[in-house]
Amino acid sequence: DAGITQSPRHKVTETGTPVTLRCHQTENHRYMYWYRQDPGHGLRLIHYSYGVKDTDKGEVSDGYSVSRSKTEDFLLTLESATSSQTSVYFCAISGRDGTYEQYFGPGTRLTVT
């Protein structure tokens, strides 16, 4: 157990509603990542962070924003949810031990109706 949790674990929301997903780690890893996993597309990087207040875009960042005000927490916000953002969202961490081995959270299943 790499000490990483995600909340909520399941969420159903309506189109146009803002949604925030939280990733929390207790292991002091430098890097934190948000991915989405969809059938036929595999895992795709949305945004990542390489330190407090340091974030950058991944390959599917449109419609998403992130914030990291503390080492432990990385928030993913869907400003105005759309049905195409229905997915399973995973948070991951790496970098504490210098090898950059990546550890994943349990995931959040988001349904936008």
Place this chain on the structure above:
Amino acid sequence: KQEVTQIPAALSVPEGENLVLNCSFTDSAIYNLQWFRQDPGKGLTSLLLIQSSQREQTSGRLNASLDKSSGRSTLYIAASQPGDSATYLCAVVPTTSGTYKYIFGTGTRLKVLA
């Protein structure tokens, strides 16, 4: 642009068989290659990490090898068991990214038959 491919997409084997899963990547300039296991409805579990200077890593019945020059990695599972049934994913960190961003393959879904 780095691309990661895993073939086959699905594999069924009888219990006890030794098997090899394949991972190919298009650019040999990588920091790391990592193998993961994912059970249905669950997150990814790290199995093995191979750093660019290493050729292989072993953990129990698992052995992963890395050949950067040919852009290939294999995950060898000895004496497979029904509990090994899962999706196996590989991921690489390209050095050209300038940071530790992983590129994932789409996985091999393994079923071990009792």
